[in-house]
Amino acid sequence: MNTVPVIENRFWQHDAECMPRPQLESLQLQRLREAVARASALPFYQKKFKESGFSPDSIKTLDDIRRLPFTLKADFRDNYPLGFVAVPRSEVSRFQGTSGTTGKPTWTAYTRGDVDRWADLCARFLVSGGLRPEHTVQISFGFGLFTGGFGLHNGIQRVGAAIIPISSGNSARQIMTMQDLRPEVLICTPSYALKLMDDILSGNIDRASIALEHAHFGGEPWTESMRERIESGLGIRCWNNYGMAECGGPGIAGECAYRNGMHIQEDHYIFEVIDPDTLEPVKPGEKGEIVVTPLTREAMPVLRYRTRDIGIVYDDGECPCGRTTRRMSRIMGRTDDMLIIRGVNVFPSQIESALMQCKAVSPHYMIEVSRPKALDEITVHIEMEPSFFSDSMREMQQIRENIDRAIYGATGLHMVINLVSPNTLERFEGKSKRVKDLRNLKF
Amino acid sequence: MKIKQISLFLENKPGHLNAICRTLAKAGINIVTLSLADTQQFGIVRLIVEDWERGRDELEKAGHVVNVRDVVAATVNDVPGGMADLLDAVGAVGVNIEYMYAFSFRTNDKAILVFRFDDADKAIEALKRIGADILDASTLFSH
Numbered sequence A: 001m002n003t004v005p006v007i008e009n010r011f012w013q014h015d016a017e018c019m020p021r022p023q024l025e026s027l028q029l030q031r032l033r034e035a036v037a038r039a040s041a042l043p044f045y046q047k048k049f050k051e052s053g054f055s056p057d058s059i060k061t062l063d064d065i066r067r068l069p070f071t072l073k074a075d076f077r078d079n080y081p082l083g084f085v086a087v088p089r090s091e092v093s094r095f096q097g098t099s100g101t102t103g104k105p106t107w108t109a110y111t112r113g114d115v116d117r118w119a120d121l122c123a124r125f126l127v128s129g130g131l132r133p134e135h136t137v138q139i140s141f142g143f144g145l146f147t148g149g150f151g152l153h154n155g156i157q158r159v160g161a162a163i164i165p166i167s168s169g170n171s172a173r174q175i176m177t178m179q180d181l182r183p184e185v186l187i188c189t190p191s192y193a194l195k196l197m198d199d200i201l202s203g204n205i206d207r208a209s210i211a212l213e214h215a216h217f218g219g220e221p222w223t224e225s226m227r228e229r230i231e232s233g234l235g236i237r238c239w240n241n242y243g244m245a246e247c248g249g250p251g252i253a254g255e256c257a258y259r260n261g262m263h264i265q266e267d268h269y270i271f272e273v274i275d276p277d278t279l280e281p282v283k284p285g286e287k288g289e290i291v292v293t294p295l296t297r298e299a300m301p302v303l304r305y306r307t308r309d310i311g312i313v314y315d316d317g318e319c320p321c322g323r324t325t326r327r328m329s330r331i332m333g334r335t336d337d338m339l340i341i342r343g344v345n346v347f348p349s350q351i352e353s354a355l356m357q358c359k360a361v362s363p364h365y366m367i368e369v370s371r372p373k374a375l376d377e378i379t380v381h382i383e384m385e386p387s388f389f390s391d392s393m394r395e396m397q398q399i400r401e402n403i404d405r406a407i408y409g410a411t412g413l414h415m416v417i418n419l420v421s422p423n424t425l426e427r428f429e430g431k432s433k434r435v436k437d438l439r440n441l442k443f
Numbered sequence B: 001m002k003i004k005q006i007s008l009f010l011e012n013k014p015g016h017l018n019a020i021c022r023t024l025a026k027a028g029i030n031i032v033t034l035s036l037a038d039t040q041q042f043g044i045v046r047l048i049v050e051d052w053e054r055g056r057d058e059l060e061k062a063g064h065v066v067n068v069r070d071v072v073a074a075t076v077n078d079v080p081g082g083m084a085d086l087l088d089a090v091g092a093v094g095v096n097i098e099y100m101y102a103f104s105f106r107t108n109d110k111a112i113l114v115f116r117f118d119d120a121d122k123a124i125e126a127l128k129r130i131g132a133d134i135l136d137a138s139t140l141f142s143h
């Protein structure tokens, strides 16, 4: 465990972040009971409770959480659009949603109180990661439904710093803004930070013209080696935080000045780590699937959300920063085949159904993810259907364009389309391994 | 006097073109001319071979994606305007050229071009009218 802070150790809500464990746990128990009571207003949970014979008022200890049903991503789809909203529409003050993919988003709703607590949760990790009221922050996250944009915006506003809501894209304009308004803090996806860094370093830009000191990343997985690269390349500190739209967005966990993993905001969330096959808890300190129960969300009282994220909750004593909350590792992978590409969630099944619309290709395909430069790239290898092969380049290009358009329509991303000969791709028996991740992300 | 052209789908990977040529060589089929159209991701090989039917069968047996099309081989006077006359003639009857390529050898002072027209018969008629020399398969293979 690191015992030396990399920056000054500060708090946003000191008493909540440093609450003695017994007091924190009794607060968790009380809030868990309230969360279960709110959830029991939803038909989805009423049915689940009935099936398992669970009585909502039978929560006596924190361990009783294991008697609650899990909630899956698919449950949101099955109860689309607002099956998890437990308050009257008049009390909803905000909708956000899952980013990127077209088709139906997963909606997440907030009451006024939810938005208020969310701002404080974001302020906690922003402040522990260097944000000060006198700073200016460039938010290069896409605004819109993505929880990252407005979530961080509210947190920064709460801290009292100035915001440049520039949104994503147009690197030249991003860098110009950094030079002209001199923000100290940058918010973006880690892959976009790599791109900006490459443009700054190769663009003959005087580092002294840029005032950046900190960056807070989100929206996609990243690694310690990326942190080292960006920190040494730009001479800044990069900070990690954790969250997902289904449980309220960013602010669920974040790093402190000592960087001993991310402190889980346990007064608002209960974390479990389970074996995704047996659904039993893993041994303390072991890797497993993170299961999150928000305790204070009013609009959407989700119970035991199976994130599909693989990580560790550390069990090695208190952090020298003074926070009493447990800490989690970086996300080390996923239990499903979801890919996170340039901040967009992509399921191979989306690519598959897009390919099925294209007559010219066979159902045999392979998805390859790489990071040739800074940005992730997906190559889809597809076997040609022989009857569609043409001697005309124009017609062949048309086939490729049709595939590209279908995939873009399904995922919102352009991919490299590589047509290959029939019977050349690997065939699978049983569970197929159609996705090759060559990004070599080491966690 | 249309000529059968075999085209093959060429993947963007080393050795694919080689494999095609080897398949034909093993079967003792002579390649009369070969032209390649490619992009970053894939290519199309166009071949005129002696005994196109056997060529097609052998290539398909070897797992290649093959298609057979009619093309027209015509000689073009190697003088300024020779090509333009030819294009004018087919253009005038509303025939489009999908693509064309030069044959690998010449005859006397004339270049041989291979054309893929959208309407080969109509193009041949128009070309004959301006006195162009349309080659048949046996003439091609005798070179």
Ligand SMILES: [Zn+2]
Pocket: A256, A257, A258, A259, A260, A263, A319, A320, A321, A322, A323
């Ligand atoms: Zn700490």
